[in-house]
Amino acid sequence: MSIWKRAFLYVIRKKVKTILLFFVLLAMSTFVLTGLSIYKAADDSALSLRRSVGGSIRLELDESNGANWQYQQAAGGMMVEYVGTPITDKDIGEIMSVDGVKAYNGIGDGSVYAKDFDFISGFRFGMGSDYSRLPSVTNSEYFNFFTRKMFQLIDGRHMKEDDDHVVLISSAVAEKNNLRIGDTITVQCCYDSGNYPDVELTVVGIYEYKGDTDSFQTTSTDKRNRLIIDHQAMQEIMQRDEIQYDNGVDFFVDDPREIDRIAGKIKNLDLDWDCFALTVDNSAYEAVAASLLSMQKLIVWLIVGCMVVSVGILILILSMWIKQRRYETGILLSIGITKGRIVFQYLLEVLVIAVVAFGLSYYTSSLISQGISDLIFNQTAESQPMPEIEVPDDGSKYLDITGQYIPYDTSNMEMVESVEVNVSPNNLLYIYIFGTFLIVFSVLASSVTVIRMKPKKILSQMD
Amino acid sequence: MSIMEIQKVRYSYDNKRNVLNGISTSLDEGKMYAILGASGCGKTTLLSLLGGLDSPLDGQILYDGQDIEKTGFASHRKDNVAFIFQSYNLIDYLTPKDNVALTAKLPPQPILERVGLTAEECKRNVLKLSGGQQQRVAIARALASDAKVILADEPTGNLDEDTAAEIISILKECAHQMEKCVVIVSHSNELAKQADTIFRLKKGKLIQD
Numbered sequence: 167m168s169i170w171k172r173a174f175l176y177v178i179r180k181k182v183k184t185i186l187l188f189f190v191l192l193a194m195s196t197f198v199l200t201g202l203s204i205y206k207a208a209d210d211s212a213l214s215l216r217r218s219v220g221g222s223i224r225l226e227l228d229e230s231n232g233a234n235w236q237y238q239q240a241a242g243g244m245m246v247e248y249v250g251t252p253i254t255d256k257d258i259g260e261i262m263s264v265d266g267v268k269a270y271n272g273i274g275d276g277s278v279y280a281k282d283f284d285f286i287s288g289f290r291f292g293m294g295s296d297y298s299r300l301p302s303v304t305n306s307e308y309f310n311f312f313t314r315k316m317f318q319l320i321d322g323r324h325m326k327e328d329d330d331h332v333v334l335i336s337s338a339v340a341e342k343n344n345l346r347i348g349d350t351i352t353v354q355c356c357y358d359s360g361n362y363p364d365v366e367l368t369v370v371g372i373y374e375y376k377g378d379t380d381s382f383q384t385t386s387t388d389k390r391n392r393l394i395i396d397h398q399a400m401q402e403i404m405q406r407d408e409i410q411y412d413n414g415v416d417f418f419v420d421d422p423r424e425i426d427r428i429a430g431k432i433k434n435l436d437l438d439w440d441c442f443a444l445t446v447d448n449s450a451y452e453a454v455a456a457s458l459l460s461m462q463k464l465i466v467w468l469i470v471g472c473m474v475v476s477v478g479i480l481i482l483i484l485s486m487w488i489k490q491r492r493y494e495t496g497i498l499l500s501i502g503i504t505k506g507r508i509v510f511q512y513l514l515e516v517l518v519i520a521v522v523a524f525g526l527s528y529y530t531s532s533l534i535s536q537g538i539s540d541l542i543f544n545q546t547a548e549s550q551p552m553p554e555i556e557v558p559d560d561g562s563k564y565l566d567i568t569g570q571y572i573p574y575d576t577s578n579m580e581m582v583e584s585v586e587v588n589v590s591p592n593n594l595l596y597i598y599i600f601g602t603f604l605i606v607f608s609v610l611a612s613s614v615t616v617i618r619m620k621p622k623k624i625l626s627q628m629d
Numbered sequence: 630m631s632i633m634e635i636q637k638v639r640y641s642y643d644n645k646r647n648v649l650n651g652i653s654t655s656l657d658e659g660k661m662y663a664i665l666g667a668s669g670c671g672k673t674t675l676l677s678l679l680g681g682l683d684s685p686l687d688g689q690i691l692y693d694g695q696d697i698e699k700t701g702f703a704s705h706r707k708d709n710v711a712f713i714f715q716s717y718n719l720i721d722y723l724t725p726k727d728n729v730a731l732t733a734k735l736p737p738q739p740i741l742e743r744v745g746l747t748a749e750e751c752k753r754n755v756l757k758l759s760g761g762q763q764q765r766v767a768i769a770r771a772l773a774s775d776a777k778v779i780l781a782d783e784p785t786g787n788l789d790e791d792t793a794a795e796i797i798s799i800l801k802e803c804a805h806q807m808e809k810c811v812v813i814v815s816h817s818n819e820l821a822k823q824a825d826t827i828f829r830l831k832k833g834k835l836i837q838d
Contacts, residue, residue: 167727167730167731167733172723172731175722175723175727176722179722179723180722493718494720494721496718497718497719497720498720498731499682499703499706500680500682500706500712500714500718501706501707501711501712501731501732501770501774502703502704502705502706502707502708502732503703503707503731504703620682620683621677621682621683621702621706622674622677622682622683625677625682625714625718626673
C-alpha cells in the first residue's frame with residue numbers, strides 16, 4: 167500500500183481529528199493571510215503616500231565654509247559675496263542622472279521694486295520705497311512653498327522650465343491690483359549699483375498664501391509679496407550673464423524611503439564638495455506615514471505572534487496525536503517501513519488537510535480582513551498625534567530667501583484615513599509556502615520523541 | 630535448510646546482567662519452533678533480535694548467511710521476517726484487507742480467505758472483529774509479506790482455547806505447507822508441544838529439548 171493511500175485513508179477515516187486539525191489550520195492561515203493582506207495594503211498605501219508627499223535632497227552653497235565667502239566694504243555697510251564654485255547646469259545634469267531622482271527645482275534670488283503695481287505694505291524702515299525679494303524657480307510646482315503646502319495654486323498654472331518672463335503672484339497682490347491671469351506687471355531690480363531695466367512679466371498663476379498674515383512683517387518679508395519668476399526673467403532683472411542658483415537646487419525622488427541611498431549616490435559624484443552642501447528632507451513623509459508605519463509594525467508583530475502561536479498549537483496537538491500513534495508507529499516499523507517514511511506519512515496527512523484549509527482561508531480572510539484592518543488602523547491612528555514637522559536644527563532647506571523658516575501646513579496634508587485591503591492570490595501563495603514550512607517543522611518537532619525511540623521500545627510500550 | 634543463524638549473541642538491558650549470554654543456534658525453513666521460558670527471561674528480546682527490532686551487544690544474527698545489521702534492519706523487517714503479536718497490532722483506521730495490503734507482496738484477498746475470513750469480514754473495521762479474527766488478519770499480513778520467517782510473540786495469549794488451537798493450526802500449516810520458518814514465543818507448554826523443535830531460555834542460555 168502506498169504511503170499516499172495510507173495518509174489519505176487516515177484523513178478520511180479519522181474524521182474527528184481531521185475536522186479539528188482542519189479548523190486549527192484554517193484559523194492559523196486565515197489570521198496570517200489577513201495579516202499579510204493588511205500589511206501589503208498598508209505598504210501600497212505608504213508607497214502611494216510617499217509618491218504624493220515626496221521627499222527632496224537640496225544641493226546648496228556651503229555657508230559653513232568661510233573660504234567660499236568674502237566680505238567687502240560697500241556704501242551701506244559690509245557686503246558678503248560668494249566666491250566659491252557656483253552650482254551649474256552640468257552639476258544638475260549629473261545629479262539628475264542618478265537612479266531614483268525624478269525632478270529638480272533650482273532657486274535664484276533677487277529684489278525688485280514694483281513699477282506699475284503695489285505690494286502689500288508692511289512695516290517700513292525710514293522713507294525708502296517698497297520692495298520685495300523674489301525667487302526664480304525652474305518648476306514652481308516643486309518650489310518649497312508649494313511642496314510644504316504654504317502656497318496653493320488657485321488660478322492659472324504652474325511655471326515650467328521653458329517659461330520665459332512669467333510670474334506667479336499671490337491672491338492678495340492680485341486682488342489689491344485687480345490683476346488676472348494674462349495681465350502683465352513691471353518690476354525693476356532695487357539694488358543701488360548699476361542700471362537695471364524695467365522688466366515686464368506675464369501673470370500665469372495666482373496662489374493663495376495659507377500661513378499667518380497677522381504677525382509683524384516688512385513688505386519684503388511678507389510672503390504674499392513673493393513674485394515667483396523664471397530664471398530667464400531673473401537674468402534680465404539682475405543683469406546676470408548666467409543663471410544663478412543662489413538658494414540651491416532641490417532634487418525630488420520617486421520614493422522618499424530611498425532618499426538616503428540616493429543622497430549617498432549623489433555624494434559620491436565628482437562635484438566640488440568643498441563648496442556645496444547636501445541636505446535630505448523626508449520629514450513630511452515621515453510625519454504623515456507615522457500611523458501607517460505603526461500599523462505595519464503592529465501587523466508584523468501580529469503575523470509573527472500568529473505564526474508562533476499557531477506553530478505552538480500545531481506542535482502540541484500533533485505531539486499528542488503522534489504520541490497516541492506510537493502503537494501504529496511500532497506496527498509500521500515492525501513491517502519494515504522506515505522512520506522517515508512514517509514521518510512522511512504523518513506529514514502528508516497534515517498537508518492534505520492544509521491544502522483544503524489554506525484554500526478556504528482565502529475566502530474567510532476576505533470576509534474579515536477589512537474589518538480587522540479598520541480596527542487596527544483606528545487603534546494606531548488614535549494613538550498617533552497629528553503630524554507635526556519640527557524645525558530642523560540647521561534649518562537650511564526650509565528657509566525662505568529672506569532667511570525665514572517656511573512652516574509646513576499640516577492641515578492641508580493628505581492623510582491616510584484607512585487602507586483598502588484585498589486578499590490577493592499572491593499572499594495565498596505565501597501562505598502555502600510558509601504554511602508548508604511551518605507544518606514540516608511542526609511534524610518533525612512533534613515526531614522527534616517517538617522517532618528517536620528504538621522500534622523494540624515502541625513495541626514493548628504497546629502491550 | 631537453515632535460513633537464520635544466531636551466533637554467540639549477548640544482550641543486556643543494563644550492561645550488568647546478560648539476558649542472552651552468548652547463545653547460538655540455527656533455524657530452518659519448513660519448521661515451527663517454540664521458545665519457552667519464564668517472564669522476563671529474554672524470549673521477546675530474542676524475537677526482537679531475530680526480527681531486527683534491536684541489535685545484540687555481541688554476536689551476530691545471520692539471515693541467509695548475511696549479517697542483518699550489515700544488510701539493514703529495516704530492509705530485513707520488510708523483506709525477510711514478519712511479526713505476529715499477542716495484541717494483534719492491527720492498524721485501526723484500515724480494514725482487514727488494507728492491513729494485509731500494508732506488506733502485501735501477494736494479493737491480500739485469497740490469503741485472508743485462506744486464514745478463514747469471509748469477504749464481508751475483510752471490509753469491516755478491524756476493531757469490530759473478534760480476537761481470533763484479528764489474529765487471523767495478523768497472520769494473513771505476515772503471509773502476504775512473503776517473508777520466509779514468521780516471528781510470533783504469544784500469538785494465542787489473548788485467545789480462548791478453541792481459537793488458539795485454530796491459530797496454531799494455521800501457523801503449523803505456514804511452516805509445513807508453505808515452507809516458512811515459524812518461531813513462536815510462549816509460556817504455554819501445550820502450544821510448545823505442537824512445535825517441531827522446542828527451546829527453553831533459562832539464565833541467558835538457550836537449551837533445546
